[in-house]
Amino acid sequence: MMQRQILESSLDNGKLLRSLGARRGQGKVSAGMQRRIDRWRRRLPDLIQPKLVNCMVPLRSAQKGRLYLADGGVFKGPKLARTLRDADTVCCFVATIGADLEAEVQRCMARNRFADAYVLDTLGSLAVESLVERFHLAHEEQMRARGRGVTLRFSPGYCDWPVLEQVSLFDRFGQERPAGIRLTETCLMSPRKSISGVFGIVPHGVDGSVADYNPCRFCTQRNCKARRAPAGN
Template identity: 35%
Template sequence: MDINKLIEIQLSQNDIEVHAKNVAALMEYTLESDQHMDYVIHSMINKAYQSIMPIGGFIINQIEHIDIKSGSIKVNNILFNVGKIIASQLKHAEYAAVFYATIGNYVEKESKKMIETGDLLEGYTLDLIGSEAAEFMASSIHQTIKLEANKNNLNITNRFSPGYCNWDVNEQHNLFSLFNNNQIPVTLNNSALMNPIKSVSGLVGIGKEVIFKPYSCAKCSDKKCIYRNKKSEKN
């Protein structure tokens, strides 16, 4: 397994799968129930597909230490306070694949423009489609990490991102430092937020004994999340 080497994957726009029925479900609709929504969702998917630039990458490092009690892990001499939920999911992991995935900034810019000019529904729909597309790209990277691990008879965990499961979003800076000096198309602002916005970052545990566990909405405090109980897992 390549350690400390950035592996990047670029997909074509048509490789990204965003299904209208999933977008409709996030908006509490079924396409059959509303022709107008059907039209809006399909036209916004077409719009998104015109200019998204899906790209992502990952870099694998050895995990030096995992402490479930304190909710921390150490990679490349950097201590991450990932919280107890994530630390326990990473139990037995020998490596951490740090990843990023993005679709570029076209969707966020168009969505913002539409909302500012009064096309609120269209802008909101396009934003949701952008999030779905970025998650699809993240899933593709996750899948590639899995293949890489499986080649070496290793298993992977689910993926975890700063900002969720009590992992402080400020730790993005440390996470991104693991990309070393590699130029990646995602940057962080002072608040540790990613640019482009439609990006996903995080880490995946790799090891002989690790187990892939689906996301559990019951463990999450975000009771109003639109994804709650709509997806049992993200990959």
């Protein structure tokens, strides 16, 4: 079921074309490019192996730009800490679609099939993002049914949360390669089509105060691809 839902989102032609650089409302490409897109979309189910693992860690406090976890861990990031300040639990997760798609992209590159590599790489990015979006949404729906809420999700390397914080995040899982993902010396993830991150679980009665805060509204980096709200709103 999870793979089917991921594929449905990844195969959305409008979303794919925008990810490939088309402007909203300009949903047409050349016939040759559309054939290339259709070919790789048909092959996508054989190239992804979605995996996601998560753990729930009680939050002891959020102060001075840091999240202090009950297991002794610390996440350092002022915007992250402010966003999760009212949470009582932090959901840590790592997700991947595996290494097969990445290997196919490399084969395309080696054969100078750069357009194919570009389309397939974009499909992979959409697939792993869809996996994480659906996981986050499922928790939002579950918590709402219990009178609770969830915060925005953050990933190391975005906003003001340093990518080096990957180490602390991966430490929460107590295993070397959660979901089969390995951290490199520079704190990048392998397989490359992987996403890690956190979001907060908010107690009943305070979810409104958290939902109203979005650091993107106060950020001046207007060209950020990860922006989740217009500046000044």
